[in-house]
Amino acid sequence: MKFLVLMLYKPTTRIVTKKLWLLNLPTKIKVTVWRISWNYLPTRVNMQHRKLVSNTSCPRCGESNETTDHIFRECPVTMEWITWISDQFTTCQNKLFWCGLWAIWGERNKECMSRNIVQVKK
C-alpha cells in the first residue's frame, strides 16, 4: 500500500498528463497532483532551498525532512491514509493497482537486464 502514491509521481508522458486534466475532478486536485509530479509543492525542504524556512522537519511526524517523497511515501501518517484509501477500493481496483506496480517493476527489470545496467559488486 506504501506505493499507492507512486501513481502520482512523474506523469511524464503527455497521455498521462492529458488524462489527468480530462478527469472530472476539481481543478485544485488536478493542479496539486501536477505539482506533486514536478516536485513543485512548497514542502519545507523546497522552501528551505528558497531560504523561506530553516526547519525542514516533517510537521506531522517529525521523523524526517519534509520532502515530497516523505509526504507521500514515507511519512507514517501518510501510511495510515493510504491504508484507508486502499480499503475503499473494490477488489478489482486493488488487483489492477497491484498488478500495475508489478508490471512496472517487471519492465524495469527487463530494461536493466537488456542493457546490463544492474551490476553486482564483487
Ligand SMILES: [Zn+2]
Ligand atoms: Zn512525516
